[in-house]
Amino acid sequence: MYLAGWSKQPLPLTPRGYAMHGYGQWHHRARSTRLPLMCRTIVLHHGHQHLVFCCLDLGYITYAIRQGVCDHLTTVLGGDFTPEQLVLTCTHTHSGPGGCSHDGLYNLVTPGYVPDYVEAIVTTTAETILEAWNSAEPTEISLSTGHFENEIPVAWNRSLDAYNENPEIVPRDDLHAHLALDRTMPVLDFQRNGQTHALMSLFGVHATCVSSQQTAFDGDNKGYAARNAESQLEATGIANPVAIFAQGTAGDVSPHYHGPGQARRRKAIHGEAEYQYARRNGEYQSTLALGALGEEATRIESEGLDALLSYIAMPGRKADPAYANGVDDAYTSAPCHGVPFFAGTPVDGPGMPSLLARSAGWLARRLRRKRLNGSADDSDRSYYQQLYQAQGNKDILLEAGRKQVLGHTLDRLPLPGWADPLVAEMKRQARLGALNQSDLVPSVLPLQIVTLGQIAVVCCPGEFTTVAGQRVRDTVSAQLANTGIEQVLLLTYCNDYMGYVTTREEYQRQRYEGGHTVFGQWSLAVFQTEFAELARQLNKAPEQRTYDRETRPTPVPEAELALRSNVPPPGL
Known part of the structure; x- marks a missing residue:
């Protein structure tokens, strides 16, 4: 019982x-x-x-x-x-x-x-x-x-x-x-x-x-x-x-x-x-x-x-071919968010306007071609080859791993803060040093x-x-x-x-x-x-049993967490 x-x-x-x-x-x-x-x-x-x-x-x-x-x-x-x-x-x-x-x-x-x-x-x-x-x-x-x-x-x-x-x-x-x-x-x-x-x-x-x-x-x-x-x-x-x-x-x-x-x-x-x-x-x-x-x-x-x-570290992990359509080099990559993430869902939660989403997609594809075919050094080219192979046909807007938006670091986004309060907050935290070592996503x-x-x-x-x-x-x-x-x-x-x-x-x-x-x-x-x-x-x-019991997420730097804690919401 x-x-x-x-x-x-x-x-x-x-x-x-x-x-x-x-x-x-x-x-x-x-x-x-x-x-x-x-x-x-x-x-x-x-x-x-x-x-x-x-x-x-x-x-x-x-x-x-x-x-x-x-x-x-x-x-x-x-x-x-x-x-x-x-x-x-x-x-x-x-x-x-x-x-x-x-x-x-x-x-x-x-x-x-x-x-x-x-x-x-x-x-x-x-x-x-x-x-x-x-x-x-x-x-x-x-x-x-x-x-x-x-x-x-x-x-x-x-x-x-x-x-x-x-x-x-x-x-x-x-x-x-x-x-x-x-x-x-x-x-x-x-x-x-x-x-x-x-x-x-x-x-x-x-x-x-x-x-x-x-x-x-x-x-x-x-x-x-x-x-x-x-x-x-x-x-x-x-x-x-x-x-x-x-x-x-x-x-x-x-x-x-x-x-x-x-x-x-x-x-x-x-x-x-x-x-x-x-x-x-x-x-x-x-x-x-x-x-x-x-x-x-x-x-x-x-x-x-x-x-x-x-706990498993997801980036760079290999899939068993039995679950990957027989593909022997099926890997994950560092986290990336595509344009559709920012565009939202049409009924539950719309996001950025469709015209802006189409423009962002065009810029993402342009950046991909530049990185894979351009003048990047060998280490960067190898990194991006693996990244884009894992991410497939996703138009990447945010590289959460490297903390870049369309190739720009978070503190130097070309979009002005007054145009979008979320962009302004991202820039603010990045310029404060609140995101240097902290992960953007788990x-x-x-x-x-x-x-x-x-x-x-x-x-x-x-x-x-x-x-x-x-x-x-x-x-x-x-x-x-x-x-x-x-x-x-x-x-x-x-x-x-x-x-x-x-x-x-x-x-x-x-x-x-x-x-x-x-x-x-x-x-x-x-x-x-x-x-x-x-x-x-x-x-x-x-x-x-021999599975991994020890791995855990890396602790966030307390100093960085403090920089983005208890930020007054708008209107206060």
């Missing part, structure tokens, strides 16, 4: 005019709270084995948050806690706080790093975990799977032409983008005395019902789903239920209609209607989750918990697999598209076929955030997701390679 405990607390974050994380828009600033942002936790014990699932109403998990929580738990729990046991994920609401990363890029609009936000998140998360840890009682656990009927308007694929490039899928036309995604919802059910007290749902859909035009913290669709499910459980007499609505393969999945007339339909939802739209989308999710409980449920009968966590990433009885959960950093996630599941399932694992689930936005992962076929289309697949066209193949190796380690006895 497993012991399980659960807990939830609101994150004590005071909106003070800092930009929120998600849309990357300078004007998208939090000045109030609509639906409180929550921390929800489920803790499992089996003998001396432990497992923690913790989901935050945030746009991203960062290494700063995760390491702070691990340090706190180690101090309190000592040897009973190891970092491998902690699965820290988020709902990816775009109406949550920014400024929570030690890395520079995703904090630019905040502006900068907000240490008291991180401290509040870390403290509350640790307290919630400890409360759940200490309240564990015998609990029955089962896995059910719900499926959204085709007519339920809960999600659409937002990059359909890229999705259709994948050879294993059934191509869909513009009228059927709602079918170009995984419409199933696995639900872990935690029962006592035959009643559900807690649950964890995994369904991939962006938490972008509320747009960048709003100015309030809000849990978006996942937050409303959790609140609605908990209210329904309370109505049955359950005290303090916990409902986690986490993310699956959300990378190319939108909660907004995509198809003919999509711009007109999106424009019609604004102001208060956006919050009602988020509530309705969340209710679709909570209704399916609660309805799935008990229906053809798989009881977690086999006992035991297990967890593996390994390059050392956490990969994690945990098992609960006969269920394995693959925990991925960042945003995986529908088919990319399915390939990861298939890869891990193949490695665990003879181990007693009967089902492999995928949980995304786990433990850190670095952007997107598409399939190589999707990448060639260079939509927003491909432009934000920062390590290049072989990123997924490398993730498959590394997850396959991690899964193979699960086949071994714990004392025989």
